[in-house]
Amino acid sequence: MSTVLPVHLEQLEVNLKKMARQRAIYTLIGIGATAAVVIFGIGVANEYNAGSFQRGITNFFDYPVDMISEAWEAGWNFPPLLVKHFPELLATINMALFSTFIGFVCAMVLACFASHNMIRNKAVVSVVRRILDLLRSFPELVIAMVFLYLMGKNLLPAVIAISIHTTGALGKLFSEAIENIDTKPVDGLQSAGANWFQRVRFAVFPQVMPLFLSYGLLRMEINVRASTILGFVGAGGIGEALSTMIQWRYGDEIIAIIVLLVLTITSLDYLSEYMRSRLIGDNK
Amino acid sequence: MTVAVLEPTPLARKRLDSDRAARRHVMITAGVFASILLYLGLSFVQFDLASIARKWSPERASLFILDTYANKDHVEMRWDKPEEIEISFEGGFRSIYKNAPEWFTQGTPRTGSTVSFDNGGLMTIFGDRVLMSNWPDIDEDLVFRRDANGTPFVEGYRGLEDQLPEWIRITETKVEVRPSLYERLQVYTSKVEIHRYQIGWRFFWFDFDSPIRDYSFSEVWTLAFSDERIDPEMSNTGFILNEFLENDLWQHGTVLFAMVETILMALIGTLIASMVGLPLGFLAASNVSQLQGLRFVLRRLFDFLRGIDVLIWSLIFLRAFGPGLFTGIFAIAFTDTGTLGKLMSEAIENADKKQEEGVQSTGASRLQRWRYGIIPQIMPIFISQTLYYLESNTRGAVIIGAMGAGGIGLHFLGALQTGNDFENVAYIALLVLATVIAMDAFSSRLRRFLIGMDDAR
Structure with a gap:
């Protein structure tokens, strides 16, 4: 004899099963669509790629092995190469640092105007937000290349391009952070007669600064990568050195630059993670 | 006459202390500002801004x-x-x-x-x-x-x-x-x-020597549905489309295909990264995987994949596969497998244990515990991170393309370096911008649909 459930519970079970079925169908559709896109894309890729997939896979290690063996043959001449390219690395890092700084400051200012709890005027907030979205959307390459064309070869175009992108990216995160603050200090200052700037300075910034700095550090790491790449397409720094050495096929120099880059990126990665956990570790 | 020695009261001492602290704070702030100024000055010299200002010609820019x-x-x-x-x-x-x-x-x-x-x-x-x-x-x-x-x-x-x-x-x-x-x-x-x-952008729709060059929109519309064929070989709609895509001045066909290539690079690269990164992330999480050696190896693998930047990956793949989609796809997939793997393994380790224990208490197997105890918790993070990387990779794929992998990036560089077709440069730039914004909107829609959080705006 089977147990008889009350009617409403039975109905509940039916609904639940229906929802589960629906979910399963959605999931299947999602997986199917994803797989279809991947298969279609790989088909297109295979058709339009210069070399075929199979040949590519078999040749995959040729180039790295060539370069590394060349670097190996260089023997004791290899370490001086690291020193030789160090100034270029510094230029790239400075490019990233400078543009992170500029972007950080601009984002800090714009974020105050993009937060509903700082600006009551809804139109201003939404306009500033759209501006931030636009700054974020512009690919760095486009801006950098146009300015490179106009200014000639130097580091500034990349700095402008990365600063613009950084402003947009950080501005969005900053404004979200500002909107999530505790408003009691702001109210307290306001009741004591503080003006808008004093409220921002003494009630908002102290609360959000650790978060801002940690976002800034993360951005710094991203920007080092970006400025290397922009250097590669012509903006100077270690990226440009790499591009030149690749054209000249100097395996030892290429490996030296790659070693420098990987060391920098990895150490920045660890450093920023360590400092971020120090900065916001307490809140976690 | 004796001089009364004034012992500082506790309040006065407190005041002295806080005055000193405030002074120190001011000093530190001033020091920070001074070093920022010094740094800006040094950068001014390093970037040689003075000479750029001298060389900058407004005429060329205008x-x-x-x-x-x-x-x-x-x-x-x-x-x-x-x-x-x-x-x-x-x-x-x-x-x-x-x-x-x-x-x-x-x-x-x-x-x-x-x-x-x-x-x-x-x-x-x-x-x-x-x-x-x-x-x-x-x-x-x-x-x-x-x-x-x-x-x-x-x-x-x-x-x-x-x-x-x-x-x-x-x-x-x-x-x-x-x-x-x-x-x-x-x-x-x-x-x-x-x-x-x-x-204006003239001859944007049809080329200079196209027979339908000066047609207005309504004329083209009527032509598309009229029976008289301009070219007996194909239908009028096909003819119009062909005239549009084969426009020599604007090269719509090539440019649009390059754009699709770039989007595919980003899309498939990110999908592969997420499909490989998630399981690897599981294996690298200490609360799921028991093998400490494997965990260590995977962690270092993630660091390695990330540390060798997308730039170097694309150089290596460019040698192996030649210019084309594979280079972009694999460069993105390799780098982001590292990033997503690391993020996911951290998310899995931070997952709430109670749910897993709850599932375990009903007699679930290990796989069921992961499926019903952990995956529901990390799914929102996984989806939003994947979509976030999809967005940023769309921009990234443009750059990888410019380094030689092809797609819209290379086209943009070509149009710019030709040095006289700046309307094409503007066209490609706007196309890229529109695509990035569309991807942005698409992914935030998808995120809202899948996760139901409204942080996605």
């Missing part, structure tokens, strides 16, 4: 900008063949007008042929001179001639060149007149050339 939104028609006459006046679009050999446009009045070398401008000014080309008349803000008419040696000059101003307005520039072989950005006259020893600018 011409660049002019060319991105305006186009020009050339009117050209050789002094030795004054009967033949050639009118062409952007000076191209292929784009010479068969019928003179309405702003041009054909005449003989004796009576002169007139080019009229939008500001009411006229430039008339005679067999031996060029007359600039009716010009706003200029009282007299200017006449440009050549002397016996063929050197061009301005009549009445020989030796008085410094009295001419600054928009007339005279060199040994050429007089260049540019009253504003939109009109330009060049008188050479051998020929005369007039440039007449118009705002």
Whole structure:
């Protein structure tokens, strides 16, 4: 004899099963669509790629092995190469640092105007937000290349391009952070007669600064990568050195630059993670 | 007389302490600001901003900008063949007008042929001179001639060149007149050339030599549904589409295909990264995977994949696969497998244990515990991170393309380096911008649909 459930519970079970079925169908559709896109894309890729997939896979290690063996043959001449390219690395890092700084400051200012709890005027907030979205959307390459064309070869175009992108990216995160603050200090200052700037300075910034700095550090790491790449397409720094050495096929120099880059990126990665956990570790 | 020694009261001491702390705070702030200023000064020197400011020519920039939104028609006459006046679009050999446009009045070398401008000014080309008349803000008419040696000059101003307005520039072989950005006259020893600018992207839809070049939108619409075929080989709709895609000036077909290539690079690269990164993330999480050795190896693998930046990966793949989609796809997939793997393993380790224990208490197997205890918790993070990387990889794929992998990035670089088709540069830039914004909107929609959080705005 089977147990008889009350009617409403039975109905509940039916609904639940229906929802589960629906979910399963959605999931299947999602997986199917994803797989279809991947298969279609790989088909297109295979058709339009210069070399075929199979040949590519078999040749995959040729180039790295060539370069590394060349670097190996260089023997004791290899370490001086690291020193030789160090100034270029510094230029790239400075490019990233400078543009992170500029972007950080601009984002800090714009974020105050993009937060509903700082600006009551809804139109201003939404306009500033759209501006931030636009700054974020512009690919760095486009801006950098146009300015490179106009200014000639130097580091500034990349700095402008990365600063613009950084402003947009950080501005969005900053404004979200500002909107999530505790408003009691702001109210307290306001009741004591503080003006808008004093409220921002003494009630908002102290609360959000650790978060801002940690976002800034993360951005710094991203920007080092970006400025290397922009250097590669012509903006100077270690990226440009790499591009030149690749054209000249100097395996030892290429490996030296790659070693420098990987060391920098990895150490920045660890450093920023360590400092971020120090900065916001307490809140976690 | 004894001096009373004043012991500081606790309150006064507290005050002293806080004064000192405040002073120290001010000092630190000042120090931070001073070092920032010092750094900015040093960077000013390193980036050599002073010399850039000196070299920066606003003229070049304004011409660049002019060319991105305006186009020009050339009117050209050789002094030795004054009967033949050639009118062409952007000076191209292929784009010479068969019928003179309405702003041009054909005449003989004796009576002169007139080019009229939008500001009411006229430039008339005679067999031996060029007359600039009716010009706003200029009282007299200017006449440009050549002397016996063929050197061009301005009549009445020989030796008085410094009295001419600054928009007339005279060199040994050429007089260049540019009253504003939109009109330009060049008188050479051998020929005369007039440039007449118009705002807009002309021949954007159909090429100069297309039979349906001057059709309006409604005419094209009617043509698409009419039975009379322009080309007997294909339907009218197909013909219109073909004319559009094969437009030589704008190269819509190639540009749009390159854009699709770039999107595919980002999309498939990110999908592969997420599909590989998630399981690896599981294996690298300490609360799921028991093998400490494997965890360590995977962690270092993630660091390795991330540390070798997308730049170097794409160089290696470029060698193996040649320029094309695979290079972009694998460069993105490799780098982001590292990033997503690391993020996911951290998210899995931070997952709440209670749910897993709850599932375990019902007698679930290990796989069921992961499936129902952990995956529901990390799914929102997984989806939002994947979509975030999809967005940023769309921009990234443009750059990878420019480094040699192909796609829209390479096209953009090519258009820019050609150095004269800035309207194409602007077109590609706007296309890229529109695509990135569309991807942004698409992924935040998808995120909202899948996760139901409204942080996605």
